[in-house]
Amino acid sequence: MSRIGWIIILILWILLGLWLCNRYICGSGTAVPAVIKDKCETSWNIKDGSSFNAESADYFQFRKSTFTRLNESTQLKNTMTKVANYLKGNSSRAVTITGYYDTDERNRSILPNLGLARANDIKSYLNKLGVPSVQIDTKASTEVECIKGDTIQRGIDMAFGKAGGNDDRLAQIKSRLFGKPVIVQFGTNSDNINLNPQQRQDFADLFYYLERVNGAKLDVGGHTDNVGNVANNTKLSKDRAEFVKNYLVKNGNVPISKMDVAGFGPSKPRATNSTTEGKALNRRVEVILK
Numbered sequence: 001m002s003r004i005g006w007i008i009i010l011i012l013w014i015l016l017g018l019w020l021c022n023r024y025i026c027g028s029g030t031a032v033p034a035v036i037k038d039k040c041e042t043s044w045n046i047k048d049g050s051s052f053n054a055e056s057a058d059y060f061q062f063r064k065s066t067f068t069r070l071n072e073s074t075q076l077k078n079t080m081t082k083v084a085n086y087l088k089g090n091s092s093r094a095v096t097i098t099g100y101y102d103t104d105e106r107n108r109s110i111l112p113n114l115g116l117a118r119a120n121d122i123k124s125y126l127n128k129l130g131v132p133s134v135q136i137d138t139k140a141s142t143e144v145e146c147i148k149g150d151t152i153q154r155g156i157d158m159a160f161g162k163a164g165g166n167d168d169r170l171a172q173i174k175s176r177l178f179g180k181p182v183i184v185q186f187g188t189n190s191d192n193i194n195l196n197p198q199q200r201q202d203f204a205d206l207f208y209y210l211e212r213v214n215g216a217k218l219d220v221g222g223h224t225d226n227v228g229n230v231a232n233n234t235k236l237s238k239d240r241a242e243f244v245k246n247y248l249v250k251n252g253n254v255p256i257s258k259m260d261v262a263g264f265g266p267s268k269p270r271a272t273n274s275t276t277e278g279k280a281l282n283r284r285v286e287v288i289l290k
Contacts, residue, residue, distance in 0.1 A: 040153050043056060043057050044056045044058070044079075046079065046158050047160075048093060051093075052083075052160070054079045054086075055079065056078075058072065058073045059076070059153060060072060060122060060156050061152060061153055061154075062118055062151070062155040063151055063152075064147070064151070064152060065107075065108065065114070066114075067114050067118050068121060069118070069125070070151070081129060084126055084129035084131050087126070087131045087135050091135070091163065092162065092163050093135070094136065094137060094161055094162065094164075095126075095135065095159070096137040096158070096159050096160075097122050097136065097139075097158055098139050098141050098156060098157045098158070099117065099118035099119030099122070099138065099139070099140050099155065100118070100140075100141055100142070100143065100144035100152065100154065100155055100156065100157070101113055101114035101118065101141075101152075102142065102144050102147065102152070103142055109200075109251060110195065110203050110247070110248070111204050111252075112200040112201050112204055113140050115139075115141055115142070119139065120138055120207075120253065123136045123138055127253070133211035133212065134163065134164075134212055135163050169208065170208075173205045173208065173209045173289075176205070177202065177206060177209070177289045178290070180289075181287065182199060182202045183285070183287075184284060184285045184286075185284050186284065186285070193243075193244070203252060206252075206287070207253070209289065210254060210258055217258050217290055218258060218259045218260070218287055218288065218290070219259075219260050219286070219287070220241045220244055220245050220248075220259050220260065220261045220262075220285060220286075221237075221263070221264055222239070222241030222263045222264065222284075222285050223264050223265070223267075223268055223269070223282055224237045224240075224266050224283055225266060225269075225273050225278075225280075225283050233265040233266050234265035235263065236263070237264055237265050238262070238263025240285050248287075266282065269282045270282055270284070
């Protein structure tokens with residue numbers, strides 16, 4: 001073969017190599033690129049080292065500015081049942097539920113933020129599956145991911161750890177709140193509850209203490225100013241105390257058996273009833289850890 005023929009063969013060989021590279025190796029041409037999944041579409045893997053592993057294609061979802069989960073799928077229910085069974089069979093292990101929230105959401109819960117409220121909602125879910133509260137901790141994070149429209153697609157996460165080790169917090173709560181009222185104020189003829197940040201933290205601590213200390217209870221006592229007759233005020237104060245009790249049941253998952261309710265009418269004023277300001281202070285419900 002002539003020299004020119006060898007050159008032609010070499011050129012054709014190089015062109016073939018370039019075509020093969022472009023098509024199958026170098027990423028151009030008609031080769032199919034690797035599919036990168038949206039992080040919101042990845043499955044949820046819940047692990048405790050090599051001891052436990054469960055997976056769900058779905059997460060717990062929440063509407064923005066709410067703390068009650070949306071209906072979960074059958075697969076997610078089955079996964080949570082596995083988590084519950086694992087914890088019930090391993091009392092030395094605990095799970096920390098992290099609730100996610102966005103700072104622009106409106107917090108209508110009783111807790112300091114919606115992240116804690118969402119984590120508390122899932123804690124209640126596990127409680128109903130038989131997991132003791134002493135094996136569940138909650139915390140919050142603003143590192144929320146996967147918000148689509150008005151729905152938080154991945155509202156919570158879970159991590160396992162050793163159970164126990166909370167004595168310091170319990171001691172601090174007892175020192176700060178035992179026998180000392182958390183006061184909820186009411187307007188005239190009003191049943192609205194508006195909590196400030198400190199009250200929300202107080203209730204979060206009370207709930208934590210009640211769940212972990214045997215025999216701990218709350219006194220829920222209603223009080224009024226002296227406007228009107230005593231009988232009506234006594235009934236009003238009891239009704240307000242019942243309202244707060246039901247509010248704590250609904251929003252804090254506090255068992256009714258852990259609360260004693262009473263109405264004192266105007267008999268125990270905090271301030272003088274001779275001024276508008278004093279009357280406002282006397283229209284209250286006191287929640288006392290005992």
